[in-house]
Amino acid sequence: MDKAAMARADRLQARRAELAKLTSGELTMLATDRGVAIDPTDTREEREFALASAMIDAEDAEAAATAAKEQDERERRKREAFYKTKEGKALIERELRQTRDRRIRQQHAAFIGALPSDARSKGVHVVPDSHAGAASPDVPDGTYRVSGSDWLLSFSGGRWVQASRAHDRGHPDWTEIPDVEGASVAARARPTTVDE
Known part of the structure; x- marks a missing residue:
């Protein structure tokens, strides 16, 4: 298992430990709020895993979007600074x-x-x-x-x-x-x- 997979497994384990403290009703409500489909035939463990996995995926997507936005902003500032130089104006x-x-x-x-x-x-x-x-x-x-x-x-x-x-x-x-x-x-x- 590579480092990224190990880090994800650790995050899943920590998130599942948090979800284990919730009642079944709270877990179902959280899954509904997050848009995660829960199969009524799934075990509690499967529900926790599906929800934890979806939450981590959402966090990763948000972090990637934030990083991309920050990179775009850095590039924009860099372009603006260049266009203020003699070479940029030319x-x-x-x-x-x-x-x-x-x-x-x-x-x-x-x-x-x-x-x-x-x-x-x-x-x-x-x-x-x-x-x-x-x-x-x-x-x-x-x-x-x-x-x-x-x-x-x-x-x-x-x-x-x-x-x-x-x-x-x-x-x-x-x-x-x-x-x-x-x-x-x-x-x-x-x-x-x-x-x-």
């Missing part, structure tokens, strides 16, 4: 930027794949409020350009609101994002103007 910023960029690339791909006629003719496309795919809570308000694209996507209030042709300016007023995940921003291609 990680959060990088993850938020990657999520933002991924969402912008998805919107850009969908827009380019179904380039609306107003965008082709006027160089601007205002996204209707009813547009099902316009929700973009991961993208902060601003204007973004997927590297190498001629189109700027504008976001406001957690939604994609407009697409417009990129303009030719010395200092762009948009945020350039990489065209593929994990890449850096490519050299800026000269954007076309609406008149071209």
